[in-house]
Amino acid sequence: MSTDPRTDPADTTDQGLALHHITVRFGGLLALDDVSLRITPGHIVGIIGPNGAGKTTLFNVICGFVTPQSGALSLDGKPFSPRPHHLNRRGIARTLQGVGQFGGMTVLENVLVGARSRKPEADAWEALERCGVAEHARALPGSLPYAKRKRVELARALAAKPRILMLDEPAGGLDADEIRWLADLIQDAKTTVLLVEHHMELVMSVCDEILVLDFGKPIALGTPAEIRTNDKVAEAYLGAAA
Numbered sequence: 513m514s515t516d517p518r519t520d521p522a523d524t525t526d527q528g529l530a531l532h533h534i535t536v537r538f539g540g541l542l543a544l545d546d547v548s549l550r551i552t553p554g555h556i557v558g559i560i561g562p563n564g565a566g567k568t569t570l571f572n573v574i575c576g577f578v579t580p581q582s583g584a585l586s587l588d589g590k591p592f593s594p595r596p597h598h599l600n601r602r603g604i605a606r607t608l609q610g611v612g613q614f615g616g617m618t619v620l621e622n623v624l625v626g627a628r629s630r631k632p633e634a635d636a637w638e639a640l641e642r643c644g645v646a647e648h649a650r651a652l653p654g655s656l657p658y659a660k661r662k663r664v665e666l667a668r669a670l671a672a673k674p675r676i677l678m679l680d681e682p683a684g685g686l687d688a689d690e691i692r693w694l695a696d697l698i699q700d701a702k703t704t705v706l707l708v709e710h711h712m713e714l715v716m717s718v719c720d721e722i723l724v725l726d727f728g729k730p731i732a733l734g735t736p737a738e739i740r741t742n743d744k745v746a747e748a749y750l751g752a753a754a
């Protein structure tokens with residue numbers, strides 16, 4: 513049995529989100545294979561792995577879009593059955609892989625969708641300012657360059673003032689300057705962050721700990737320094753490149 517407090521499912525006294533022995537199958541494909549993870553509040557937790565490793569599926573489980581065949585989730589030590597439309601209320605906000613805005617709505621309206629407090633306008637504007645896109649509030653997201661649309665997506669999630677911010681490949685398609693800006697934003701977010709990302713430099717520079725998935729299996733969990741020197745991780749990535 514595991515005695516690592518970061519993964520031990522028997523330890524349910526902790527605050528925060530935890531995954532306990534999550535398994536997801538799509539037909540014959542094992543997308544997640546017995547994944548356990550305890551997410552320490554305030555930490556930035558990276559989830560990495562080759563294409564198809566199960567990273568987005570893990571996010572979909574936490575958001576209630578995918579129901580695992582076995583395993584469970586807990587939030588603050590209590591059983592947690594996520595439903596997509598309740599997530600905001602539970603303090604969980606997520607950005608989508610790519611850009612996922614509502615085309616017919618302005619930037620401000622898109623970000624307002626994320627806000628959930630009694631002062632949604634104020635929260636939306638604060639998030640727009642923080643993401644440097646307030647000047648585009650009245651524009652349609654589709655009229656903006658890709659990097660700006662990614663920022664709108666971030667603003668929508670931040671407007672919820674989430675206790676857990678889930679980012680699925682936020683650096684995808686961004687240049688070095690934008691990625692540096694993103695790294696600062698993540699580190700200054702002052703909230704728990706789950707970060708799925710292929711950009712290793714970003715992951716290694718901002719994360720407190722990193723979970724590595726390979727064909728749905730957790731193959732390593734540790735600090736960036738531990739993950740960098742882990743033989744199994746190197747093997748998984750070399751295998752994917754071959």
Ligand SMILES: Nc1ncnc2c1ncn2[C@@H]1O[C@H](COP(=O)(O)OP(=O)(O)OP(=O)(O)O)[C@@H](O)[C@H]1O
Pocket residue numbers: 538541543561562563564565566567568569570609
């Ligand atoms: N709804 C679904 N139905 C069937 N198979 C699925 C479904 N969603 C994901 N898969 C499969 O499950 C596996 C894991 O997919 P997932 O999208 O979680 O990978 P990922 O790690 O996010 O990959 P990427 O880095 O390319 O985004 C893949 O083989 C994928 O094809």
Ligand SMILES: [Mg+2]
Pocket residue numbers: 567568569609
């Ligand atoms: Mg993915």
